[in-house]
Amino acid sequence: MRSRWTLVFILAALLTSGCVVGGNHGNTPDNPAPVNDMAGIDAALANGPVFVEFTMSGSDAVAQENLVIDGLKAEYPGVTFMNVNIDDNGRLAYLFYVEDIPQMNVIAKKNPDGSYVYVSLGGGTTGDRKSSAIVGYHEKADLEKTIDAAVKARG
Numbered sequence: 001m002r003s004r005w006t007l008v009f010i011l012a013a014l015l016t017s018g019c020v021v022g023g024n025h026g027n028t029p030d031n032p033a034p035v036n037d038m039a040g041i042d043a044a045l046a047n048g049p050v051f052v053e054f055t056m057s058g059s060d061a062v063a064q065e066n067l068v069i070d071g072l073k074a075e076y077p078g079v080t081f082m083n084v085n086i087d088d089n090g091r092l093a094y095l096f097y098v099e100d101i102p103q104m105n106v107i108a109k110k111n112p113d114g115s116y117v118y119v120s121l122g123g124g125t126t127g128d129r130k131s132s133a134i135v136g137y138h139e140k141a142d143l144e145k146t147i148d149a150a151v152k153a154r155g
Helices: 001-017 040-045 060-073 090-095 141-155
Strands: 050-055 080-085 103-110 116-119
Touching: 040 050, 040 080, 040 103, 050 060, 050 090, 060 141, 080 103, 103 141, 116 141
Parallel strands: 050 080
Antiparallel strands: 050 103, 103 116
């Protein structure tokens, strides 16, 4: 009986752990793609701003946005671009209040007190993760303003 509960616990842990998927997304050894939780995002923030895109398989809107994001990656080598498939990583989707996709969040930095500086569409900074969400398809120029503000917010 005890081994059955152990197996149930292990399976539950595996099912809730999640992972980041989506291939290279422009990341290199100097610009790594973090894995599955805020600790991974924190590690990437040590190198510069982080652009997180929440996606799901088979979405036409995601495919269109990815074309825009691919163009941004070449222009912003100091930014880590993460692709989080919400089907595989419900934990991060929950932490970022994902309700529709694509959703993007741009994180400028983590403060010494543990809080984060997020950048909303258009370049405004906020400490509120939910209000910083960029939901739906957006043109390159709109996202450039946001990323430029994140780079500037790092100081």
